[in-house]
Amino acid sequence: MAEILTSTTPGDVTTPEGVRSCVLASPLTSAEASLLRTYAHFLAHHHLNVVRVCQLCQTDVDIAVRPEMIGSACACRLRTFQGPTPGSDLALSPLPVPSAILGLDGEVTPGRGVFSMAEAALLNAYKRRILRTFNWKEKAFCDDCFSANRKEGTSFAVTDDQIGLRCRCREQTFGGGAR
Ligand SMILES: [Zn+2]
Numbered sequence: 001m002a003e004i005l006t007s008t009t010p011g012d013v014t015t016p017e018g019v020r021s022c023v024l025a026s027p028l029t030s031a032e033a034s035l036l037r038t039y040a041h042f043l044a045h046h047h048l049n050v051v052r053v054c055q056l057c058q059t060d061v062d063i064a065v066r067p068e069m070i071g072s073a074c075a076c077r078l079r080t081f082q083g084p085t086p087g088s089d090l091a092l093s094p095l096p097v098p099s100a101i102l103g104l105d106g107e108v109t110p111g112r113g114v115f116s117m118a119e120a121a122l123l124n125a126y127k128r129r130i131l132r133t134f135n136w137k138e139k140a141f142c143d144d145c146f147s148a149n150r151k152e153g154t155s156f157a158v159t160d161d162q163i164g165l166r167c168r169c170r171e172q173t174f175g176g177g178a179r
């Protein structure tokens with residue numbers, strides 16, 4: 001992660017196909033930096049990993065979240081925010097993460113839980129102000145399921161009034177009793 005941000009400098013780059021293109025550098029606003037930091041906490045708390053792809057250059061977006069800076073890099077753009085991220089108004093009050101229940105018969109029942117209001121607000125803000133604005137697409141993976149079986153899928157959908165996270169080990173929702 002660290003190398004990505006230091007080895008990609010603004011200016012001309014040559015893609016593997018030999019096409020020259022330009023890496024644009026743009027600053028992140030403090031609100032964007034704050035969202036990225038809070039979202040990173042959210043992912044860690046929920047044992048989630050994401051793969052992000054920039055829709056403009058079709059390469060993975062790497063993100064670095066450090067105390068003194070926040071940055072993202074793909075093949076077409078470098079975004080950074082230097083300095084401590086200002087206090088976030090999206091302070092999370094994380095609820096316990098549900099985990100699978102293993103029955104005596106060896107049957108696995110997914111744990112059920114809900115997202116907090118603050119988490120729902122964060123996810124909606126992240127989708128609107130980061131994913132849409134930056135043209136990123138994201139796919140989430142449950143760390144617990146993925147490390148047990150690489151073929152295990154995770155579904156994570158965020159709409160205006162509903163959130164649903166579903167994998168083999170849990171079902172976590174917000175609003176409308178998504179099923
Ligand atoms: Zn890009």
Ligand SMILES: [Zn+2]
Nearest residue numbers: 142145167169
């Ligand atoms: Zn899982």
